[in-house]
Amino acid sequence: MVALLGRRVIQRIRGLLYAAGFLYEVLRESFLFVRHRQVGYRVLTMQILFTGVEALSVVAVLGLALGVVIIIQGMSLLPQIGQGQLIYTILITVITRELGPILTAFIIIARSGTAIATELGSMVVSHEIEAYVAVGINPISYLVAPRFLGVTASLLILNLYFNVFGLVGSYFVVQLIKPVPFAEYFRGLLSSLQTADILSSLVKSLVFGVIVSAVSTFNGFRVESASTEIPQVVIKAVGQSFMLCIVADAVITLIYYMR
Amino acid sequence: MKFKIRFAEQIVGVFVLVAVAFLALVLILIGINQRWFAKDYHFTSRFPSGDGLSVGMPIKFKGFQIGAVDRISLDENDLVDIDFSVYDTYIDKIRRNSVLELVSSPLGIGGGLVFHPGKDLGPPLAESSFIPSLNSAEGRRLVQAGLVDIPPNSDAVTRIVGEVDPILKNVNATLVSVHQLVDTLNGGLSGAADNPTGSLIRNASDMTAQINKVLVDLQSITDRLAAAANSPNGPVQGMLQPQGSMEKILNDNDALYDHIDDTLANLDATIKQLSDFVTYLNSSQPEITGILDEGRETLSQGKEVLEGIRNNPLIRGGIQPRIEQPGTSAGYRDGGF
Numbered sequence: 001m002v003a004l005l006g007r008r009v010i011q012r013i014r015g016l017l018y019a020a021g022f023l024y025e026v027l028r029e030s031f032l033f034v035r036h037r038q039v040g041y042r043v044l045t046m047q048i049l050f051t052g053v054e055a056l057s058v059v060a061v062l063g064l065a066l067g068v069v070i071i072i073q074g075m076s077l078l079p080q081i082g083q084g085q086l087i088y089t090i091l092i093t094v095i096t097r098e099l100g101p102i103l104t105a106f107i108i109i110a111r112s113g114t115a116i117a118t119e120l121g122s123m124v125v126s127h128e129i130e131a132y133v134a135v136g137i138n139p140i141s142y143l144v145a146p147r148f149l150g151v152t153a154s155l156l157i158l159n160l161y162f163n164v165f166g167l168v169g170s171y172f173v174v175q176l177i178k179p180v181p182f183a184e185y186f187r188g189l190l191s192s193l194q195t196a197d198i199l200s201s202l203v204k205s206l207v208f209g210v211i212v213s214a215v216s217t218f219n220g221f222r223v224e225s226a227s228t229e230i231p232q233v234v235i236k237a238v239g240q241s242f243m244l245c246i247v248a249d250a251v252i253t254l255i256y257y258m259r
Numbered sequence: 260m261k262f263k264i265r266f267a268e269q270i271v272g273v274f275v276l277v278a279v280a281f282l283a284l285v286l287i288l289i290g291i292n293q294r295w296f297a298k299d300y301h302f303t304s305r306f307p308s309g310d311g312l313s314v315g316m317p318i319k320f321k322g323f324q325i326g327a328v329d330r331i332s333l334d335e336n337d338l339v340d341i342d343f344s345v346y347d348t349y350i351d352k353i354r355r356n357s358v359l360e361l362v363s364s365p366l367g368i369g370g371g372l373v374f375h376p377g378k379d380l381g382p383p384l385a386e387s388s389f390i391p392s393l394n395s396a397e398g399r400r401l402v403q404a405g406l407v408d409i410p411p412n413s414d415a416v417t418r419i420v421g422e423v424d425p426i427l428k429n430v431n432a433t434l435v436s437v438h439q440l441v442d443t444l445n446g447g448l449s450g451a452a453d454n455p456t457g458s459l460i461r462n463a464s465d466m467t468a469q470i471n472k473v474l475v476d477l478q479s480i481t482d483r484l485a486a487a488a489n490s491p492n493g494p495v496q497g498m499l500q501p502q503g504s505m506e507k508i509l510n511d512n513d514a515l516y517d518h519i520d521d522t523l524a525n526l527d528a529t530i531k532q533l534s535d536f537v538t539y540l541n542s543s544q545p546e547i548t549g550i551l552d553e554g555r556e557t558l559s560q561g562k563e564v565l566e567g568i569r570n571n572p573l574i575r576g577g578i579q580p581r582i583e584q585p586g587t588s589a590g591y592r593d594g595g596f
Contacts, residue, residue: 045267045268045271046264046267048271048274048275049263049267049270049271052271052274053263053270053271053274056274153275157274157275157278160278160281160282161278163281164281187292190288190289190292190293191292191293193285193289194289195286195289198282198285198286198289
């Protein structure tokens, strides 16, 4: 019993150390990737295209809907208690600081995290990784680094678009239902928006991007030989990504309020 | 190759550039809105207590925010030093003999830092100058000397009273209106007013007076009738007397009755004759109706004949007038005498 527990703890620690080593290697290769502008640049472009551009429509709809709901509910309820100006603070808090980064991360996990884990798992099963190593190509440098950078950059940019649609786009949609003066709305929004909010949002996106890309690629490489392992690692990648993103979100929010 | 794959770099470039441009725009707008690029002028002041003071607290002048508190600290003399900044757009208001007032409301509303400019119309104070607070000795001296442009009702209670005053005035005006309305109603009901209610009341009063007058006349007529009926020389008594008309009518040996009876008999005979005539007319009515129908039919046929003649193409030109040819030989009988 004790031996079993000890073995499991040792395995877990080894797994964590391995993951830490993998993350270090990915960060190092990504840094080198940016410096050397390797042949994987095309892979990076395609990764941003698939992860960022193709997810834009989903992010836009989600941001618009969320913004419209908050504005309509806020404009209806808050003036009744004499706190109409709070709508801008609520918009910034919900869209920019909290739900923008986390919802974008969830969309990326569902779309690209699963795709990356599946793709890398399939490459392992079909011995493509071994082929890369055999011809002297570092798979982390060629396969992981562009995906890591692409997913992280896409999440960062998609978060900005989420804010554009959530804060600006929703205003124009709300005009069709409940007109709000343009100058008043944007003046209130800019008065409530602080650089710390933007920084918090960007840091969250960056961290979530690192988590999603690292977890997906890491789990993709965990496939050993059978194609049946692929769905298993994909499920693990999604679960771990969700969990780590939520934990990281809580930590960053805590740091934001402790400053 | 698909369009998206072929132009992947351009699409990604636009995707990134738009996001970066939005971020830059938002940062610039925040900077403008939060005065990152505007110059603020810094001044200092001193208060006996830090109660009610906070960093970032707005400094207001006539309801406008002209600056904010940057720093609060307790000095070695146990007084509270504050550093505050004034926006460049309002720097010309910071004149000599200006004071700062910490307004704290006993009701918990309407507090804040209020700036009162000095009456000196010279150039603005230099940056980092000291502006005394109103409850310091220097501030009180400036106010007592009349050097500060300070409104008379700047304390919170006075302001609240000032806000209540218009409400009381409104209530007073409403009560005056109600009073006037009651007066108007009273005037109208008493008929003294010139409004429609007054004239209605007046008309009703006049009508009542006229009815009273008519009733009085009626009473006098009734009295006269009663007097006439009871008078011994009146027509009624005359008719009822032994030598009156009634006596004559009743005691004329049925002459009047017989005359009426004869008249009625004659009238009965006349009515009978009239009834016979009407019966005859009724019995003759079908014949008369038939004659009239035949006459109408004849006229209709004649009309049709005339219409046929008019429409006949052979004689459409009409009938030539006949010219009488005189005889060549005249008879004996044609000769004149």
